[in-house]
Amino acid sequence: MPRKICLVGIGKIAVDQHVPSIKASADWELAATVSRAGTVDGVQAYTDFDLMLDERSDIDTISLCLPPVPRYDYAARAIAAGRHVMLEKPPGATLSEVAALEAMAKAACVTIYTTWHSRMAEGVAPAKAWLEDKKVTSAHINWKEDVRRWHPGQDWVFDPGGMGVFDPGINALSIMTEILPIPVHLRSADLLFPANRDTPIAAHLTWTEGVTGDFDWRQEGPQSWDITVETNGGTLNLHDGGARLVIDGAEVIAGPGAEYPALYARMAELVAGGASEVDVRPMLHVADAMTLGKRVEVDAFDW
């Protein structure tokens, strides 16, 4: 019998990815939603999270896909009410928030899962396996997209804690931290802040081990979500956000990018096994960039 789940934050990512993934899953039944405005046809819709927690004691799992800044309070209330919690990326606005939630979930004996959807792209696991015994000589992340297309009018991405270009860029960092056989750490960064905004719209990062990254939210025309890794055993390319893997020019896999169904399958496993999965490494790289990065002012950004 499927386990009942409540989805909180019915915005673009919920409608595009979470709802169809839950509906297609034999593990889960979408039993309620909580959102200020969004609803899902045929599913009980709440606007008051605490009311849902009170009334729907039959729902033991909460999936949170609202923006990172408000996410902590919802997660803390869910855990306090004894519910399992699944967090969209990034799992919080700060590293300390995630540490606090992890400690709370442990004390309450509930599952907490910090999801990183890009790690579920079809090329990532085989890329990790191929790299495992290689020596990396250099690597480059090229993550360039049009914020107007993917976050139309969503001012929260430019508000403090919204992470700016690292909102998509953290997807690349989640792949990087998953596939590279050795950890790297930041050496320098340029962060490009629009004159009228609180988060960067572009960033150039240089890590140890010859690893670099270009992140840009001003990309019109073709969009790029690519990672190249040069090794002593050949060249690995991930394209399309990790869905397509090419090694030495030969295509190894080209998946449909079905990331979210895999996240919900993993959450079902964790809950069934009484386990948790918390990994903050992608956030750590963002925090490092925000701490060490040089701030460069660029043109004001308006939608």
Added chain:
Amino acid sequence: MPRKICLVGIGKIAVDQHVPSIKASADWELAATVSRAGTVDGVQAYTDFDLMLDERSDIDTISLCLPPVPRYDYAARAIAAGRHVMLEKPPGATLSEVAALEAMAKAACVTIYTTWHSRMAEGVAPAKAWLEDKKVTSAHINWKEDVRRWHPGQDWVFDPGGMGVFDPGINALSIMTEILPIPVHLRSADLLFPANRDTPIAAHLTWTEGVTGDFDWRQEGPQSWDITVETNGGTLNLHDGGARLVIDGAEVIAGPGAEYPALYARMAELVAGGASEVDVRPMLHVADAMTLGKRVEVDAFDW
């Protein structure tokens, strides 16, 4: 017999604190220094760190008090050469650097000690003991000093990775994370960046549990290094950077602020015991502030 130690980075803090503390210690003998310019009378002075590591195999402990950005490379080379490492605060320019050093030290079976000198101020341990069974209702950090007086002409504090006002502010954070009986996490922050500088000159932070902090490097006249904690059992005040403890208006202790001798005593214990001590919590709060903080531009700063 005292253990031989090499001090790297003979600047203001080395001359003011490290050298006299080592000289007064029965645990240590200052056997060499490495610095571009500074020297210590009667002590072999190197400018080339690798040469010192090669020539002085009798020195098994290195104390690094150069600025945070170059510190990592020296620490990594010291550990690779099998030496124990003691790090001035903050222990690195980023959290990932410290994690990397910790892993390297563990693999090399050498001691690594991330020092937080303010925790050794005489009021801190009794403050922690007094707070242990109290409920904190609010707390406030008031950390205001004149950067021209304490860091005259040291541009690195305003360069990327120099942390700005958090260079002294992290001392308050090291006390906060030591004495508060529960962890707190940041809710919001204003970071005041001079128009011509890369790090904040002042900051206002708000954490959970009613904890707030004002950090300012523009303080002329009297300097303030105070922490007030309101509890269900009375009011605790730390003054003079933690050296003076006052509870409900009564002075409990007023020490001379002899922090560095205690650090070197602790390092001797760690090395003798084959142990390490790494705590990045104060840095985590700075990284959180830099990630979540709202950037406010203020007047340009020049010496």
